[in-house]
Amino acid sequence: MEESERLKVFEQVVLPHLDAAHNLARWLAGNDHDAQDVAQEACLRAFKFFGGFHGDNARAWLLTIVRNTFYNWLKKNRPSEIAGGLDDEALAVEDVSVNAEAMNLRLADAGVVRRAISELPVEFREMIVLREMEGLSYKEIADLSDVPIGTVMSRLARARKLLQKSLAGEFQTGGQI
Amino acid sequence: MNCLEAGPLIDFYADGELDAARILELEQHFRGCPACALAWRNAQALKKALKQEALFFPAPAELRRRVRAELRSQIEPGPARSFWNWNWLTAATSGLATACLALLLTVTLNRPSADQRLAQEIVSGNIRSLMASHMLDVVSTDQHTVKPWFNGKLDFSPPVKDFVAKGFPLVGGRLDYISGRSVAALVFQRHKHIINLFIWPMQTRDSNPAVAASLQGYNVIQWTKAGMTFWKVSDLNEKELMEFVQDYDTENPPGLPLTGTN
Numbered sequence: 001m002e003e004s005e006r007l008k009v010f011e012q013v014v015l016p017h018l019d020a021a022h023n024l025a026r027w028l029a030g031n032d033h034d035a036q037d038v039a040q041e042a043c044l045r046a047f048k049f050f051g052g053f054h055g056d057n058a059r060a061w062l063l064t065i066v067r068n069t070f071y072n073w074l075k076k077n078r079p080s081e082i083a084g085g086l087d088d089e090a091l092a093v094e095d096v097s098v099n100a101e102a103m104n105l106r107l108a109d110a111g112v113v114r115r116a117i118s119e120l121p122v123e124f125r126e127m128i129v130l131r132e133m134e135g136l137s138y139k140e141i142a143d144l145s146d147v148p149i150g151t152v153m154s155r156l157a158r159a160r161k162l163l164q165k166s167l168a169g170e171f172q173t174g175g176q177i
Numbered sequence: 178m179n180c181l182e183a184g185p186l187i188d189f190y191a192d193g194e195l196d197a198a199r200i201l202e203l204e205q206h207f208r209g210c211p212a213c214a215l216a217w218r219n220a221q222a223l224k225k226a227l228k229q230e231a232l233f234f235p236a237p238a239e240l241r242r243r244v245r246a247e248l249r250s251q252i253e254p255g256p257a258r259s260f261w262n263w264n265w266l267t268a269a270t271s272g273l274a275t276a277c278l279a280l281l282l283t284v285t286l287n288r289p290s291a292d293q294r295l296a297q298e299i300v301s302g303n304i305r306s307l308m309a310s311h312m313l314d315v316v317s318t319d320q321h322t323v324k325p326w327f328n329g330k331l332d333f334s335p336p337v338k339d340f341v342a343k344g345f346p347l348v349g350g351r352l353d354y355i356s357g358r359s360v361a362a363l364v365f366q367r368h369k370h371i372i373n374l375f376i377w378p379m380q381t382r383d384s385n386p387a388v389a390a391s392l393q394g395y396n397v398i399q400w401t402k403a404g405m406t407f408w409k410v411s412d413l414n415e416k417e418l419m420e421f422v423q424d425y426d427t428e429n430p431p432g433l434p435l436t437g438t439n
Contacts, residue, residue, distance in 0.1 A: 003252035010248070018244065022236035036240045043244045047251060100219055107226035114232055131192065132227035138194055148314075148352035148359060153305060157188050164223060 010050050017059040018043065020134060021066045027129045028070045028122060034077075042069040060136060064144045067126065074122075081122065103168040116166045124159035131156055178206045181393045183213045185301045191220045295356055295408075296399075300392050302353050303373045303410040306362065312371075313364060314351035323350045327361055335361035335376040336405070338425065345372065345421050355408075365421070372411040372421065379406050387422045389415050398422050 021042055026035035042065045046053075053061055074081055106112045117128060130136045130144065138156075142149040183206045189195045190203055207214040306312050315326040324337040330352055339347040345365045353362040353375060360377040379401055387400040396418050398409045407425070411418055 007248055007252050011245075015244070018241060019233075019235040022240060023234045026234035032237075035234070036237070036243075039236065039240060040244055040247065044247055044251065047248055100215060100222075103219060104222055107222055110229060110231035113226050113229070117227070117232070128227060132224060133233060138192070148354055150302065150305060150352065151354040151359070153189070154354050156192075157185065160188060160220070160223060163227075164219060167223070 006050065007047070010047050013058050014046055014050070014053075014062055015043070017062045020059055021062050023133060024063055024066050024126070024129055025070060027117070027125060027133075028067070029073075030118060034073070038070050038073055039066060041073075042066040045069060057140070059134070060140050060144055063130070063134065063136075067145060100168070103164065106167045113167065116163050119166065120159055120162055124155055124162065127152060127155045128159050128163070178202045179393065180206075180210060180213055181297075181300075182304060183207075183210070184216070185304060187213070187217050187220050190217070191224055292399075296390060296392055296397050298355050299373075299375060299397055299408045299410050300395050302355055302362065302375065303395060306351070306353070306364070306373055307371065312351065313349035316349040318347050318349075320347060323347065323363070326350060327352075331359055331361055333361075333378045333405075335363070337363060340365070340421065340424055343421070343424055344368075345424070367411070367413050367417060367421070370411055370413040372409060372413060372418070374425075375408040375410075376405055379404055387419065389419065391415070 018039070022035060022039045025038040025042070026032065029035040029038055042062070046062055046065045049065070055061055106116075117125060120128065126145065127141065130141045131138075136144065138149050138152050141152045145152070183203055186195060186199060186203055190200060195203070207217055315323055317323050317326075318339065318341070320337045320339045324334070327335055327337075327350065337347070337350070341347070345367050348364045348366050348371075350361060350363045353360050355375055355377070358377060360375050363374040363376070365372040365374065382404040383401060384403060385401045387398050389396065389398045391397070395410050395412055396415045398415075398418055400407050400422060407422075409418060409422060
């Protein structure tokens with residue numbers, strides 16, 4: 001295929017998912033500048049490997065590349081965040097008795113929800129973004145993040161418990177985003 | 178279905194990943210249990226809140242413009258450009274391995290609370306496996322197919338044995354995730370009962386005889402041998418399950434951790 005033809009197909013098949021790519025990169029990186037760098041590099045890498053894409057889910061394919069690009073970037077720029085990883089405390093989330101009224105109030109406030117998500121460890125945060133915002137299935141998330149499907153399930157469950165815990169807790173003073 | 182069984186399924190239901198039979202059981206449970214019904218409403222409310230548009234970060238116009246411009250410059254003739262680092266795959270993999278190692282929890286029998294939590298995880302793992310699509314990653318009754326399948330997926334080599342002669346045929350295996358690490362799960366069958374056997378290496382090489390417990394209607398048996406911990410869980414009665422443990426224990430050579438022992 002001619003290079004210009006290849007680019008045209010890429011623009012039709014893959015670039016419509018640039019919003020999803022940027023959204024994932026933004027949630028992973030935590031700020032606009034790094035998110036744009038990651039999303040852009042991922043797109044260029046996707047184009048490079050476009051010849052190897054034969055699937056029917058261009059969005060999941062692009063998100064896989066965004067995720068890999070991000071972790072590569074993280075290793076290079078903020079290795080301490082990888083080394084920290086998940087800790088036992090994060091793993092051992094106790095069952096929370098949720099104050100439903102408090103939680104519903106806070107759920108209505110996008111800023112509060114945004115901060116609660118951004119405080120999750122990155123391994124949990126990506127599960128929430130892929131499942132809730134991108135609507136990917138457990139299987140798709142497992143393939144995309146190269147972990148067993150059981151890991152996806154347990155990380156999602158823990159992520160949700162952490163969110164419920166922080167959203168149902170007492171209102172904190174100040175510190176709004 | 179009781180609350181302990183219903184709890185882990187609520188998320189799967191909210192995600193549309195629960196099979197029809199369990200949906201019916203779960204909904205029936207909600208009708209009689211205000212606490213679980215509330216947990217279900219909370220799960221839905223959380224899901225809805227996480228999908229709100231205000232949380233989504235669409236690509237800024239500037240990024241869109243830059244990506245298109247960069248792509249155009251890629252296909253124009255000129256000196257080759259190197260944007261990427263080919264190590265990304267290795268980086269992601271080793272990062273994951275580090276995270277897994279950092280997660281390793283030590284559990285000993287003199288810490289009942291940790292043990293109880295682990296037993297709960299084991300039972301949840303068993304319940305997860307009974308969901309329609311997650312029982313087996315490798316389907317085979319041949320131990321020589323199942324054992325090599327784990328190569329490269331785990332940092333140890335689980336002992337795999339078939340006990341078809343004793344009435345416990347091997348059905349297959351899968352990767353599972355218990356106590357913050359990837360573990361081997363072997364699936365056996367006894368008549369219509371499914372038996373999950375979870376195996377992973379310990380940090381010590383102690384051996385402990387089998388201890389039985391009952392949780393949420395499932396029988397759980399735990400023992401350690403030659404540096405491996407074994408958790409067996411099934412709705413099979415304890416006596417038959419224990420027979421199986423004795424068979425496994427005597428006929429089984431110790432598994433060897435591939436990464437050395439600490």
